Amino acid sequence: MDRQAQFRAREALIFQVAEQLLLENGEAGMTLDALAAELDLAKGTLYKHFQSKDELYMLLIIRNERMLLEMIKDTDKAFPEHLAFFMLHHLHHPERTVLFHQIEERLSTTGVGIQHLFSELYQVRKQRLRLIIRMTERYLESIESKMPVRDYLASIWSLTHGAAAILNSSFYQRYLGSRDTLRVAYIDQALALPKQTHAVAQFA
Incomplete structure (x- = not known):
C-alpha cells in the first residue's frame, strides 16, 4: 500500500472512531486526547488530517x-x-x-x-x-x-x-x-x- 492509500485508510478509521466516540460520549467527552488514545496514535498525527476539533466535526x-x-x-x-x-x-x-x-x-x-x-x-x-x-x-x-x-x-x-x-x-x-x-x-x-x-x- 502506497503512502497516499495509507493516509486515506488511516483517515477513514479516524473518522469512524471519532464518530463512535462522539455518539457515545457527546461533545464534552469526545476529546482529541481520547481519540488519539483509542486509535493508538500520537495526537500530532491527528492534525495531519484536520486542524481543530471543530474542523473534525464538520468533516464528519x-x-x-x-x-x-x-x-x-x-x-x-x-x-x-x-x-x-x-x-x-x-x-x-x-x-x-x-x-x-x-x-x-x-x-x-x-x-x-x-x-x-x-x-x-x-x-x-x-x-x-x-x-x-x-x-x-x-x-x-x-x-x-x-x-x-x-x-x-x-x-x-x-x-x-x-x-x-x-x-x-x-x-x-x-x-x-x-x-x-x-x-x-x-x-x-x-x-x-x-x-x-x-x-x-x-x-x-
Missing part, C-alpha cells in the same frame, strides 16, 4: 452527507425505497441526527476558520437536493398527486427529524412501544402524505 457531517448523496444516485431503486433509506438512516441512529444538527447550528455562528467546509457541505447538499427534486417530481406525477414538491420534501424532512428527536429523547423513552413498528409507521405516514393532500385541502 460532510462525510455523512456524501454517503446520502451516493445512495440517492442509485437509479435502480424506486422512490419509496429511497425515502425509506433516508428515514431509516436517521431513525436507526437518532442520536447522530440530533447531535450533528446541534453541532452544525453551533458552528455556523461560532466556528472559526471553517467557512470553506460549510461551502463544501452546502455544495454536497445542493447536488443531492437537485437529484431528490427530480425524483420526487416523477413520483408525484406517477401517483397523480397535486401536492407541491417543496411541500412534500419539507414534510418528509420535518417528520424525519421530529421522529429522530422523539426517539432520542430520554423523557419519551418510557412511552415508546416497539421502535421497529414506530419506524415503519413513520415511513408509511410519509408515503401516504401526497395521497391525502386533496382530502385535507377540502377542510383547509
Whole structure:
C-alpha cells in the first residue's frame, strides 16, 4: 500500500472512531486526547488530517452527507425505497441526527476558520437536493398527486427529524412501544402524505 492509500485508510478509521466516540460520549467527552488514545496514535498525527476539533466535526457531517448523496444516485431503486433509506438512516441512529444538527447550528455562528467546509457541505447538499427534486417530481406525477414538491420534501424532512428527536429523547423513552413498528409507521405516514393532500385541502 502506497503512502497516499495509507493516509486515506488511516483517515477513514479516524473518522469512524471519532464518530463512535462522539455518539457515545457527546461533545464534552469526545476529546482529541481520547481519540488519539483509542486509535493508538500520537495526537500530532491527528492534525495531519484536520486542524481543530471543530474542523473534525464538520468533516464528519460532510462525510455523512456524501454517503446520502451516493445512495440517492442509485437509479435502480424506486422512490419509496429511497425515502425509506433516508428515514431509516436517521431513525436507526437518532442520536447522530440530533447531535450533528446541534453541532452544525453551533458552528455556523461560532466556528472559526471553517467557512470553506460549510461551502463544501452546502455544495454536497445542493447536488443531492437537485437529484431528490427530480425524483420526487416523477413520483408525484406517477401517483397523480397535486401536492407541491417543496411541500412534500419539507414534510418528509420535518417528520424525519421530529421522529429522530422523539426517539432520542430520554423523557419519551418510557412511552415508546416497539421502535421497529414506530419506524415503519413513520415511513408509511410519509408515503401516504401526497395521497391525502386533496382530502385535507377540502377542510383547509
